[in-house]
Amino acid sequence: MIGVDTLGVAAKLGEAADTATAIPQLAAEVGLDVPTAYGVQAALVQRRLERGERLIGLKMGLTSRAKMAQVGVDEVIWGRLTDAMRVPDGGVVDPSAYIHPRVEPEVAFLLDRLPEPGEPVGDFASAVRAVAPAIELIDSRYADFRFSLPDVIADNTSAAAFVIGPWSPVPAGLDNLGVLLEVDGRVAQVGSTAAILGDPRRALDEGIRLAGRHGVRLQSGWVFLAGAATAAVPLRPGAHVRAVVEKLGTASLRAAS
Numbered sequence: 507m508i509g510v511d512t513l514g515v516a517a518k519l520g521e522a523a524d525t526a527t528a529i530p531q532l533a534a535e536v537g538l539d540v541p542t543a544y545g546v547q548a549a550l551v552q553r554r555l556e557r558g559e560r561l562i563g564l565k566m567g568l569t570s571r572a573k574m575a576q577v578g579v580d581e582v583i584w585g586r587l588t589d590a591m592r593v594p595d596g597g598v599v600d601p602s603a604y605i606h607p608r609v610e611p612e613v614a615f616l617l618d619r620l621p622e623p624g625e626p627v628g629d630f631a632s633a634v635r636a637v638a639p640a641i642e643l644i645d646s647r648y649a650d651f652r653f654s655l656p657d658v659i660a661d662n663t664s665a666a667a668f669v670i671g672p673w674s675p676v677p678a679g680l681d682n683l684g685v686l687l688e689v690d691g692r693v694a695q696v697g698s699t700a701a702i703l704g705d706p707r708r709a710l711d712e713g714i715r716l717a718g719r720h721g722v723r724l725q726s727g728w729v730f731l732a733g734a735a736t737a738a739v740p741l742r743p744g745a746h747v748r749a750v751v752e753k754l755g756t757a758s759l760r761a762a763s
């Protein structure tokens with residue numbers, strides 16, 4: 507699409523994140539479609555790389571019905587992860603650094619030998635070195651956490667921070683593991699890894715395919731978040747959050763009060 511000021515739109519989104527200040531949706535006004543929105547996302551993440559962050563992985567979004575229903579967008583999307591977004595397992599995040607942070611339980615993959623572009627992941631166990639329970643902290647830069655498909659893509663799919671629990675060898679099956687999100691010891695969300703495209707392994711095929719359309723090739727050593735298994739819940743100051751995935755264990759974080 508001609509005439510979209512990609513760098514200008516990325517700067518608006520970048521400043522919204524840096525200052526934890528919501529902005530109005532912008533896709534309709536500036537005429538973003540899906541391909542131009544991914545161009546804005548690339549420019550937005552490039553701003554982070556220029557200040558010294560490193561690209562360390564990729565995340566999938568809206569791979570479950572629960573998430574699609576929560577935000578009213580029903581397309582699978584992907585975004586980019588940098589090292590500055592990673593919080594150590596059990597670490598503390600400052601909720602005031604975000605606009606309206608939410609947390610959601612995820613499954614993470616540590617990527618290993620990936621197929622050539624255009625080829626499917628034949629052998630998952632050679633493409634993925636390890637798997638782990640994870641928490642994603644999402645924070646839409648748009649007011650009221652409301653957005654269209656191109657809006658959320660441009661905003662790097664609401665990526666803000668993530669925690670990865672202990673890595674385990676790839677288990678025989680990943681398609682029907684129980685998932686819990688606990689806040690202050692109480693169950694806030696219950697689900698199953700089956701909610702993630704029927705099997706979270708499918709999210710990797712989708713990630714390779716969708717990112718490949720935009721010239722992005724997944725790398726060995728990258729982290730890959732397969733998408734949330736349940737809806738996200740608001741992160742309140744002082745909260746202690748745990749994501750528990752059957753057979754994989756627990757990832758946790760604490761919000762400063």
Ligand code: OOG
Nearest residue numbers: 567568573663664733734
């Ligand atoms: C978009 C990001 C969705 C997921 O796991 O489905 C996502 C949003 O909900 O703001 O990260």
Ligand code: MG
Nearest residue numbers: 610642733734
């Ligand atoms: Mg997510």
